[in-house]
Amino acid sequence: MKKVRIGLLGCGVVGGGLCELIRRNRGVVADRTGLELEVQRVLVRDPRKERPVERSRVTTDAAAVLEAPDVDIVVEVIGGLEPAREYLARAIEAKKNVVTANKALLAARGAEIFRRAADRRVRIGFEASVCGGIPIIRAISAGLVGNRISALVGIVNGTCNYILTRMSEEKCTFAAALAEAQKRGFAEADPSLDIDGHDAAQKLQILAELAFGAELDHVPFPVEGIRLIEDEDIRAAAELGYVLKHIVVGKDLGDALDLRAHPALLPDVHPLAHVRNEFNSVLLRGDAVDEMIFTGKGAGSLPTASAVLSDIIDVSRNGHDHAEAVWHVPASPGRPVAADLESKYYLRFPIRDVPGVIGLIATALGNRGISISHASATLLPARPGHGNVKIVAHRCAESSLKKAVGEVERLPVLAGRAVVLRIFEEG
């Protein structure tokens, strides 16, 4: 039996979940792997707080974890950029293998961290940084390692998916669904990281770096959230045979990558269309496996702790001096993000009730080269004299569409900004 002494940085939701999971399943893990797991030392800010480990193991001294000779592996579950970055750098310098759940840090400084680790020949496990309990990092880097991955599509933010599912199934407003998500612990008090798409974008970056072997630390790509979605967009989507989801898309176009995080209308038969509530799902397209879909809980204490634990075991089993077996110093440099791709679009224009308003808007779009396949106007019973025109536009370049929408928004019949959503037609 090989002993693995864990130095834990942080003991909040994920760290506490990890302590609980190790306590509960230590025997199972020992039977399966021959490893005896021990939470050796835990770095916390407030040593007086009740923790799921013995008080003698708790410390406020980072060096007592990072540089301790009796710690074999350092597990970072503090989150945020600093001091997490500094701690990881010190642990790597001290030649400790490292496991981190910190997607923000990997998205911002991943390349630097992985280079340091390769130099010092230590391993970094980061399964928990993307989609919690779903072993998606392992799927790409091990299960599908022999595939060229051409595309990925994912529902990777549980908060957005929970809100959109509730809006769809209970016909409630965005605000009501957000409040419910907060009540049930799926959304933070300040939900902007989730609902504005930034959390999803960080996960996309990490997945795309891995899938396409490109360094993307400082590569901007389009990111949109779900704040402007109204229940009637969801209803209109359903009438047209679509489901509204917040997705991330990554595609290898050869010279460039197509990367984006935004709400989109998925065809009702799309494999991700029926992923509900807080579940995450990632579809990968590989040249050998074709389409592969991984679905599960993407956040939460125990699912994330499960991913951290799988990394601790993997790194402890296989961590001796073969840092070349760690993917993550990308072979190829960053590739540009493709701009101005074509898509079908769903548009909603808030209007004042004017006769002939569909004609006005359709003409304005048509004059700018945007042709449309559906148009409908509805009035808001609760707001006399106001309504919406909803339009489905044929495939067109994003730049042309945005220009045309900008022009329509200046028409005097418009009562507000347009909602512009891509219609996702690929597999």
Next chain:
Amino acid sequence: MKKVRIGLLGCGVVGGGLCELIRRNRGVVADRTGLELEVQRVLVRDPRKERPVERSRVTTDAAAVLEAPDVDIVVEVIGGLEPAREYLARAIEAKKNVVTANKALLAARGAEIFRRAADRRVRIGFEASVCGGIPIIRAISAGLVGNRISALVGIVNGTCNYILTRMSEEKCTFAAALAEAQKRGFAEADPSLDIDGHDAAQKLQILAELAFGAELDHVPFPVEGIRLIEDEDIRAAAELGYVLKHIVVGKDLGDALDLRAHPALLPDVHPLAHVRNEFNSVLLRGDAVDEMIFTGKGAGSLPTASAVLSDIIDVSRNGHDHAEAVWHVPASPGRPVAADLESKYYLRFPIRDVPGVIGLIATALGNRGISISHASATLLPARPGHGNVKIVAHRCAESSLKKAVGEVERLPVLAGRAVVLRIFEEG
């Protein structure tokens, strides 16, 4: 760059796919893993046949592959019990790491093979033995290694799923759907291994051994196929809010395991209900991750080759002298398979058209303690004087139900054997 010299046993659908995949993606694999893959020698029966490797590498002499000093890893894709079993034993004896796609062999002789491997401290990769390209073995043994797995439900036979999907979507007969599956290469000329449930049962056995840590080489459990399913069972299921699928179920009941492979009615909202055509899908329930679902192509040349390749890489990276890291000499001995579990049931009785036939059958069932929630009788337009009575029975023990159905089958109004399908109600 570390060279990996592969000794390939067999060069049919999977072996040919592997040669093709290595040729195509050798560079990608080298970039990602630092491994240089070489198909060193290929054992075939007919050396004159055209192969996707140089003729000089082809041999009919097993020893030239199994015991060759210039072969690092032996890959078995012959299938069947013998000579595959003997070859694997010789390779292990010669201290070669081994990769196999052979589910029939692992289901029949897995325990013996894994024990030999542990004794000789070599590794066995067997990702390709279950669900082709889906990295489900890796998910259980690595991604979810920190979880106690309490249940698994899977659609693991692509032929059955293709047939049932076509019958459902095209309203065609079993025979027509089977013919289409054979035409498209999803079913063998002799399809009985697939459509009678034996292929699914072998996969269930391997998954259950891994998930529940039990040795199940000679443990019988209920296995049923889809031969008796008619399109009207599928229509009746749909009317009741269910989808008819061939599934495998494994559950850890503590003292015993619940293991079975059979067609069942899944609620329309079940995560596996909309897995279509030749796709496979496995749902696992872990104590930390909750529900996790893996979906993809479960068979075919390149998907299976992808799994073989992932094992070659994994074993070559991590294969040095730590056989304890290979799961598969189960810690606990086999556990009994639970018998006579309760379920809701769908029953179809072919009848001669007799007035009051629903009453006759319902009374016969009721007299034997089976209470029912739905009953309907339909006549067959194509076969005057004949019809079907379809019944939904409340939860009852399998033994009581079978006894009652046996009695009903003896009623003079019956025109044939009953179709008995479980209604799957769990998550």
